[in-house]
Amino acid sequence: MERSQLRASPRHWSLGSRPLSLQAGENKTGHISAGTNEGILFFDNVFPLRIQKLLRIPFTPQDKSGGFLDKFLSPSITGTDPAKLIEKASSQKSIAINPTETIARLKEGGAFVKFTHDTGTPLSEVEKVLQEYLREKRIKPWWSPFRRMRVGVVKGRPWVEDLYRLPSSRLKVEFIPSEPGAEAVEQSQEQLYALFRPYGKLADIKPQSSDSKVLPKFAYIDFATIPRATMAKNCMHGYTIAEAEGGGQKGTVLRLAYEQKVKAHWIRDWLVNHPRIVIPVLAALVAGITVAVFDPIRTFFVKAHITRTWHIEDNWIYKWIKGYANDIIKWHRRPDDDAGMDAVWDDRKGNIEQIQTWLMETADTFIIVQGPRGSGKRELVVDQTLQDKKYKLIIDCKPIQEARGDSATINAAAAQVGYRPVFSFLNSWSGMIDMAAQGATGVKTGFSETLDTQLGKIWNNTATALRSIALDHRHKEDKDAHLGEDEWLEAHPERRPVVVIDNFLHKSQEGGMVYDKIAEWAARLTTANIAHVIFLTNDVSFSKSLSKALPDRVFRQISLSDCSPDVAKRFVVTHLDADVEDDPPPKDGSSKEIPSQSRNDLGELDTCIDLLGGRLTDLEFLARRIKTGETPTKAVHEIIDQSASEILKMYIFGSDDADSTKHWSSEQAWLLIKQLAEKETLRYNEILLSDTYKSGGENVLRALEQAELITIVSGPNGRPASVKPGKPVYQSAFKRLTEDTVLRSRLDLAILTDLTKIETASIEKVENELLLLSKLNSTPAKLAPRIQYLLGKLATSQEKVEAYELESKGLKKLLGEEF
DSSP: OHHHHHHHGGGGGOSSSSOOTTTTOGGGSSBOOOOTTEEEEEEOSSSOTTHHHHHTTTTSOTTOOOGGGHHHHOHHHHTOOHHHHHHHHHHHHTOOEEEEEEEEEGGGTEEEEEEEEOTTSOHHHHHHHHHHHHHHHOOOOTTOTTOOOOEEEOOSOOBOOOSSOOOOSEEEEEEEESSTTOOOOOOOHHHHHHHHGGGSOEEEEEEOOTTOOOSSOEEEEEESSHHHHHHHHHHHTTOEEOGGGTOOSSOEEEEEEEOOOOOTTHHHHHHHHOHHHHHHHHHHHHHHHIIIIIHHHHHHHHHHHHHTTTOGGGOHHHHHHHHHHHHHSOOOOOOGGGTTHHHHHHHTHHHHHHHHHHHTSOOOSOEEEEOOTTSOHHIIIIIIITTTOSSEEEEEHHHHHHOOSHHHHHHHHHHHHTOOOOOTHHHHHHHHHHHHHHHHHSSOOOOSOOHHHHHHHHHHHHHHHHHHHHHTTOOTTSTTTTSOHHHHHHHOGGGSOEEEEEEETTTTTTOHHHHHHHHHHHHHHHHTTSOEEEEEESOTTHHHHHHHHOTTOOOEEEEOOOOOHHHHHHHHHHHHHHHHHHSOOOTTSOOOOOHHHHOSGGGGHHHHHHHHOSOHHHHHHHHHHHHTTOOHHHHHHHHHHHHHHHHIIIIITTTTSTTOOOSSOHHHHHHHHHHHHHOSOEEHHHHHHSGGGTTTHHHHHHHHHHTTSEEEEEOGGGOEEEEEESSHHHHHHHHHHHTOHHHHHHHHHHHHHHHHHHHHHHHHHHHHHHHHHHTSSSOOGGGHHHHHHHHHHHHHHHHHHHHHHHHHHHHHHHHHHOO
16 A cells, blocks of 8 residues: 555646645645654755746646646656655665655745654654765756755644745744643744754844734744755744753744745835945936936037027028018018118228128137127127128127026026026035035035036037037038048138127126136137137226136237217118108108108207217117107207216215115215216326225226226226226216206215315324324434424325315305205
8 A cells, every 4th residue: 555655656746737735734724744653754946946936826726737847847757756765765775764645835846745664763863864865866956956955854743835925034933832821932042043053054043122022922033045944944833842942841832934034115224324325326327317318418409509490580481481471561661779770880891891801710719899888799790790600609698697596597508508408406406415415424425516517517518519510511522521620620710600708797796707617618619619709898808807718819809989970970860760761651642751851950960969979879769769759959968867867876876875785985986977077088097096086996996887987998008098988978967967066065075074084084193193203202313304294294184174174164055055
């Protein structure tokens, strides 16, 4: 009977249609039992440990699998049949071991084998014989060429459940009382080590924390490998530790289960706990993504902005439709702003041709067009000189400089060149992250970027786009196709795009860094022959800023002044006639009335223009007022009165307030106004010698020039030579202000009060020194010249104070009598 069961046992290994026996234990109780002279062995490496992935456990029963696996994984084929191994071992080792039943454990890669043995043969001897046999033969299945089969005697009561509990290298060992009412004893690490070390290398033993209230008590045992853990679990589950072994009076039962070693949030915890590694790596990844992904996109958008790829006005279909519509509907009305400019361009034709000539030459230097505000610099360069230039980039520094905050500045700079996408809001976030990281790690991570760095990225991407545009004109069929890119750009200055930087040095006292970055970037464009650069500026001291970027170059400069009286008159007259010329003819058939021919008051223009000057913005304002029906004389006087009011508001009133940001006092501004009302030009150094300008006089004059009250004219060698009104109309406005006796008396009184304070302070200083000299016991003869000098200075200051007081009395009397 036993031999027939042995021969029939291989049938239980069929992975095809025949079921595997006892997959859920005897009578599906989950347990198997052994009688007298019977024992249970567990063999590992009988099946692949991960076979449950192929069998889709637990989605299908474990005892049903595809028949195709029977040809590859059946133990009878792979040589891992435990029954046959027992039979061979018993015959070779001369020991009576007869297998009676087998139970496959597919998900654990092993099998249980029930066997009978002689009464005189202990289980430990059976285990030792089989282990020696497997160690000698080193049986290895084809799927595991480096790990041999092992065997162990089941000491406890194995649980052969078919639940979806996958093996792991960690076992949870619970300590259970052997009978109800008894007390289980928690085992120490040394005792657990002695029990489980025979089954394989242990990685760690973690007992339950002493303050834990969880019952039953437990401990974690980590094996080095999963097969060692499966062997220990199947051999030691249900093992009873006797009293002699430390299991207590009634004994302690071990209940084992697999515990998945899954640490919750371990990725997050590692990232949080290693900021010195994570933050620099994160910064590098962000920088790498920006360069690899966003930089090409941004360069593409900048290039599209310069070439006007998406501007509908440049589309040939739009142009064709617009031209067709113009042929049907006749409208030739020009904007008011363009009317009359032809006279100005005729006068400045030489400047236009000069700039066009410079753009055809290979000269790595800047072109500077300098002139007061309202002199038509932008119109001269953009609308006239570069009218036929296809590729031009116009950068207005005014919105960049007037932006408040780093994010707004970055957005303004990006908008000028079409740089997108812009993540300016991340600039403040990255700064906070960098500060937090510095507090955590003690060092700066470089995650945040300064405004300087962000602007540098914008200008660098723009330079890349400009270079690409310039090289787009290069073809393989050209005669100089053999030249390198740099040599080709140098040989073809006419192919380079033009960069126009408008409002350069606008509020220069506030934006040094922004202008320095623009100047450095422009210098790279010119020296690398990427583009021509034209600066438009109101500041006469532009050379100080630009010389830092190109210290060894001579700039090409054009200075625009106000229009001559003849050109100014033509501008106004043409401006008046422009609207009438575009109007339809009268319905009665009469000819149009041209203002220059029909109006009798235009003869006043000669006198009016002498008062107004040749500033284009003022002339255009005059023309608009005349269009409304005012006479030229009345219009000019209105403009002068308005300018006088602006001067008082901007330069006089509020200058001495505590919260004022002006760098001059009302007395200093009024002194210039009063003197310029009498003379059109003042000597620069003469102003500095006046008592009112003794303290910080040059800084005050530069501030007033920046505020456009005055214009400082350079003389030989570029030194300041003279001072003129900031606008021609200011000359008349200054005279209008000085004609107001009450205003003049009030401000003159303020000047006299200020001068009196200055002389009084000088007298006190002299008196203190004389007092010090008088305390000497004897006056040396050599001090006599010093004493005479001090006495003379004292007398001079006293005379000035008396004169100031006398003049002040007259002014106070006038202020008390008139409104």
